[in-house]
Amino acid sequence: MxxxxxxxxxxxxxxxxxxxxxxxxxxxxxxxxxxxxxxxxxxxxxxxxxxxxxxxxxxxxxxxxxxxxxxxxxxxxxxxxxxxxxxxxxxxxxxxxxxxxxxxxxxxxxxxxxxxxxxxxxxxxxxxxxxxxxxxxxxxxxxxxxxxxKVENMATGDGAGDSSQDEQEEDAKPVTVKFARQETDDAKARRLASYEYLQKKQDEEPWIRVQYNGPDEAKAESERMHLLASKDQGVAEFQISPYEYLGMLMPQTGETEQEKPAMPTNVLSLSQLKTMPLGDQVRALLTNAKVLRFSQLLTLLPQGTDPMLTLRSVQQVAVLVQGCWVVKSDVLYPRGFCSPHSGISAEHLCRGRDYVMWRFTQSPNVTRKDIASVIKLPAEDVKDILEQMSKLRANHGWEFLFEYDSGFHDRYPDIIQRQRMLWDAKYQTLCKHFKITKEQERKHKDQTGEKPRRRRNSSKSSRKRTLSGRSISDHSDSELDLSAVKSVLEQSDTPSTQNSKQTVEPMEVTESNHVTNNGPAPPMEVFSNCDNTSVELKTEIFNFVQEKLFSRLVLTLSELKKLFTLKLAICPPGHVLGSGVSDKLLEETVIEVGGIRLKNQWPPNVPEEPLYALAKTGDELDPLRVILLEMYESAFRITKKAFLKRVTTVLGTAPSEETCKMLLQNYCNGKGSVWYLKGTMNAVS
Known part of the structure; x- marks a missing residue:
C-alpha cells in the first residue's frame, strides 16, 4: 500500500x-x-x-x-x-x-x-x-x-384378435444365421458414450439409505460443528515458504507448462510434492510407495514437518502392518476401479487385499496358495497384491518387505494399540464375507501350533526365528497364526522373553470380551474407586453413550462395543478413552443416560445378548414408546395393526397411522408385514 x-x-x-x-x-x-x-x-x-x-x-x-x-x-x-x-x-x-x-x-x-x-x-x-x-x-x-x-387392459381384453391370428398358420421360412463381427475401437467408443450405456451405468449404482435429521436436532448441531476448522487443519494447509506461495499466486507467463516434467504417471515429483497440503503429501507418497516406515515418511516430507501432524494424516490413508504403514485398500482401489488383469471390481480387490494385510500382521511370511484358497481371486490379482507389500523368497513363500519396526512400537504404543483394535474389527468382517467358520479357524490354529513341535529336533541350518522367538522349518510355508502367538505369549514369563516380545510383537487379533485389548478390565467396583479413573474419563464415556443411544434409540451390547472401537480409532494419540473401558462400565453408563435394559423375547435359535433402548424422551409420545417396548416382552415380532389395537385399548384413543409407523421405524426393522426390534432383525435375516 x-x-x-x-x-x-x-x-x-x-x-x-x-x-x-x-x-x-x-x-x-x-x-x-x-x-x-x-x-x-x-x-x-x-x-x-x-x-x-x-x-x-x-x-x-x-x-x-x-x-x-x-x-x-x-x-x-x-x-x-x-x-x-x-x-x-x-x-x-x-x-x-x-x-x-x-x-x-x-x-x-x-x-x-x-x-x-x-x-x-x-x-x-x-x-x-x-x-x-x-x-x-x-x-x-x-x-x-x-x-x-396397460396391465389391466391386457388382463380384461377378450382376446378376439389374438384368436383370429392364431388360426392363421404361418408359412415356414428359412432362417439365416449371422455371426456378429468383432467390435471395433470406434464402435466401442460410441457405445460407451451412448445415452443407453450411461443410463445403465447410473442405474447400477445402488441407493444408500440415510437418516434425516432436522435443523434443530442435536445430531444436526454436532455435524455443523465440523464446519469449524481445527487448529491442526489450519496449520497443515501451508507447508511452503512465503516466496514459493507468492510464486504460486502470480506465476510467470508460460512458466507452468515448461516446468511440467515429462515423467511416467507412477513417478512423483518432489518439487510438486512441496506445494501440496500435508495430508495430500502423505497420500501421494504412500500411494506410490505402497509400504513405508514412519522414519522414511518423515525423511521424504519437507524438513521441520511435525511428526504428530504426520501421524494424524497417515492414519487416514494407511494401516499398520509389522510396524510399517501400508496404504489402505480403498485408497489404492477407489470406487469404479477394475482389475487390469481380470476386470474384478474394486470391492472384491479391497476385501482380498485386506485379508492379505491381516495375514501379514500375524506373520512376516505367507504362501500364495493359502491366500488364494481364501480370497478366491485370479492368480494374477493375488500376485499383484503380494508384490505391493512383500517379496518372494525361495522356501519361505512371500516375505514382508521390511522387518518389524520396533522403534515405532516403542515410541508410539497407543497407535499400536488402536491399530490392533481396528484389525480386530476388520477381521470379524472378513470372516463373515469369506465364510471362515469356527471349525476352520480352530483347525488352522491347531495346524500352526503343531508345526514348531514337529521341527524342534531339526538341524540349525534348516531353522529360522519367528517374530515371537520360536523356530520353525525354513521349508515350512505356513504362517504363525493366532493360536501359536497365544501359546508363545503364555509361555514367555521370563524377563528376557518379555523384552523380546515387546520389541517384535505381532499384531494379534484377540478374542477378549472387553472393548480394549489390554487384557481383562478390572471390575466396576475397582474401576470406580481407582485413582486413574478421572472425571474427564467418566464424562467422555457418558457423552459418547448418550450420543449413540439418543441417535439410534435401540442398541445391542455388541453394537455399542463396535461403535466404541470406531470412536477410539478417530481419537488423537493419548486420549483419555484409550486408558481402558470395560463392558460393565459401558452397560452402567447406558442406564445412567436414561436407557433401559429390555426383557424382550428373542427369535428361536438366536443367541441372546443385552439389548438397551431409550424408552422416554420427554415428549407426548413416551406412553406409546412404553407400550411398544412392553409388547416385545411377550413376542419377538409384532404387526402395526396389533400395535394400533394395543395403544387404543390402553390409552383409549387411536393414534394416527403415521405416528405409529414413525415409532416402528425408529425402534424396529420391518420384514414384510411384521416388525422386529433393532438388533434382532440381523440375526433373523
Missing part, C-alpha cells in the same frame, strides 16, 4: 479451511418452493443418496387431513398407481396419496470456487462444497399408473 493512500486497513481476520465435511457437503436449493414455506416442518419418511452420482431422493409425508387436501383426487391417484391390489406390495400404504418425492438435479459442474463459510470468534471458516443440487418434486408414480393401466 502506498504511503499516501487514504484507505487504510481497518480490520483483519483469519481465514481457515476445514475439510472435515468437504467430501459430503451438499447445498440444496428448492426453486419451486417459496423461501418462507420450507420443508422443515414436514415429516420426512425416508432419504437415500447415490454418492458417486451426487444424487439425493427424499420421501415426504402428505398431510391428508388438511382442509386443502382433495380426498377424492388423492384416492383416485392411489387407485391409479396401485390398481385393485388389496394386499401385497403397494406404492401407497393407505387408500389415498399420502406421500411425495423430491429428486435432485445437478446445478453446477465445477465446484472449485464455491464454499460454505462460518464466521466465529473473529475467524472465517470455509468448507468446500461437493455439489449444488436443486430439489424438485418427482412424478414417477404417474409412470406406475400408466403401467398398471
Amino acid at each position: 502506498a504511503d499516501g493512500d487514504d484507505d487504510p486497513v481497518e480490520h483483519e481476520i483469519d481465514v481457515l479451511l476445514s475439510k472435515s465435511l468437504a467430501e459430503n457437503l451438499y447445498l440444496l436449493q428448492y426453486p419451486v418452493r417459496p423461501s418462507h414455506v420450507s420443508y422443515d416442518d414436514i415429516h420426512h419418511l425416508s432419504a437415500r443418496v447415490k454418492p458417486h452420482q451426487k444424487k439425493i431422493e427424499v420421501e415426504l409425508a402428505v398431510n391428508t387431513s388438511s382442509e386443502n387436501y382433495a380426498r377424492s383426487k388423492g384416492e383416485q391417484l392411489a387407485l391409479n398407481v396401485d390398481g385393485n391390489k388389496s394386499s401385497g406390495e403397494r406404492f401407497y400404504d393407505s387408500s389415498m396419496m399420502n406421500k411425495q418425492f423430491l429428486t435432485s438435479t445437478p446445478c453446477c459442474e465445477k465446484m472449485g470456487r464455491y464454499a460454505v463459510g462460518l464466521y466465529k470468534d473473529d475467524k472465517l471458516h470455509l468448507t468446500p462444497l461437493n455439489a449444488v443440487l436443486q430439489m424438485r418434486p418427482s412424478f414417477g408414480y404417474l409412470d406406475k399408473a400408466d403401467l398398471v393401466h
Whole structure:
C-alpha cells in the first residue's frame, strides 16, 4: 500500500479451511418452493443418496387431513398407481396419496470456487462444497399408473384378435444365421458414450439409505460443528515458504507448462510434492510407495514437518502392518476401479487385499496358495497384491518387505494399540464375507501350533526365528497364526522373553470380551474407586453413550462395543478413552443416560445378548414408546395393526397411522408385514 493512500486497513481476520465435511457437503436449493414455506416442518419418511452420482431422493409425508387436501383426487391417484391390489406390495400404504418425492438435479459442474463459510470468534471458516443440487418434486408414480393401466387392459381384453391370428398358420421360412463381427475401437467408443450405456451405468449404482435429521436436532448441531476448522487443519494447509506461495499466486507467463516434467504417471515429483497440503503429501507418497516406515515418511516430507501432524494424516490413508504403514485398500482401489488383469471390481480387490494385510500382521511370511484358497481371486490379482507389500523368497513363500519396526512400537504404543483394535474389527468382517467358520479357524490354529513341535529336533541350518522367538522349518510355508502367538505369549514369563516380545510383537487379533485389548478390565467396583479413573474419563464415556443411544434409540451390547472401537480409532494419540473401558462400565453408563435394559423375547435359535433402548424422551409420545417396548416382552415380532389395537385399548384413543409407523421405524426393522426390534432383525435375516 502506498504511503499516501487514504484507505487504510481497518480490520483483519483469519481465514481457515476445514475439510472435515468437504467430501459430503451438499447445498440444496428448492426453486419451486417459496423461501418462507420450507420443508422443515414436514415429516420426512425416508432419504437415500447415490454418492458417486451426487444424487439425493427424499420421501415426504402428505398431510391428508388438511382442509386443502382433495380426498377424492388423492384416492383416485392411489387407485391409479396401485390398481385393485388389496394386499401385497403397494406404492401407497393407505387408500389415498399420502406421500411425495423430491429428486435432485445437478446445478453446477465445477465446484472449485464455491464454499460454505462460518464466521466465529473473529475467524472465517470455509468448507468446500461437493455439489449444488436443486430439489424438485418427482412424478414417477404417474409412470406406475400408466403401467398398471396397460396391465389391466391386457388382463380384461377378450382376446378376439389374438384368436383370429392364431388360426392363421404361418408359412415356414428359412432362417439365416449371422455371426456378429468383432467390435471395433470406434464402435466401442460410441457405445460407451451412448445415452443407453450411461443410463445403465447410473442405474447400477445402488441407493444408500440415510437418516434425516432436522435443523434443530442435536445430531444436526454436532455435524455443523465440523464446519469449524481445527487448529491442526489450519496449520497443515501451508507447508511452503512465503516466496514459493507468492510464486504460486502470480506465476510467470508460460512458466507452468515448461516446468511440467515429462515423467511416467507412477513417478512423483518432489518439487510438486512441496506445494501440496500435508495430508495430500502423505497420500501421494504412500500411494506410490505402497509400504513405508514412519522414519522414511518423515525423511521424504519437507524438513521441520511435525511428526504428530504426520501421524494424524497417515492414519487416514494407511494401516499398520509389522510396524510399517501400508496404504489402505480403498485408497489404492477407489470406487469404479477394475482389475487390469481380470476386470474384478474394486470391492472384491479391497476385501482380498485386506485379508492379505491381516495375514501379514500375524506373520512376516505367507504362501500364495493359502491366500488364494481364501480370497478366491485370479492368480494374477493375488500376485499383484503380494508384490505391493512383500517379496518372494525361495522356501519361505512371500516375505514382508521390511522387518518389524520396533522403534515405532516403542515410541508410539497407543497407535499400536488402536491399530490392533481396528484389525480386530476388520477381521470379524472378513470372516463373515469369506465364510471362515469356527471349525476352520480352530483347525488352522491347531495346524500352526503343531508345526514348531514337529521341527524342534531339526538341524540349525534348516531353522529360522519367528517374530515371537520360536523356530520353525525354513521349508515350512505356513504362517504363525493366532493360536501359536497365544501359546508363545503364555509361555514367555521370563524377563528376557518379555523384552523380546515387546520389541517384535505381532499384531494379534484377540478374542477378549472387553472393548480394549489390554487384557481383562478390572471390575466396576475397582474401576470406580481407582485413582486413574478421572472425571474427564467418566464424562467422555457418558457423552459418547448418550450420543449413540439418543441417535439410534435401540442398541445391542455388541453394537455399542463396535461403535466404541470406531470412536477410539478417530481419537488423537493419548486420549483419555484409550486408558481402558470395560463392558460393565459401558452397560452402567447406558442406564445412567436414561436407557433401559429390555426383557424382550428373542427369535428361536438366536443367541441372546443385552439389548438397551431409550424408552422416554420427554415428549407426548413416551406412553406409546412404553407400550411398544412392553409388547416385545411377550413376542419377538409384532404387526402395526396389533400395535394400533394395543395403544387404543390402553390409552383409549387411536393414534394416527403415521405416528405409529414413525415409532416402528425408529425402534424396529420391518420384514414384510411384521416388525422386529433393532438388533434382532440381523440375526433373523
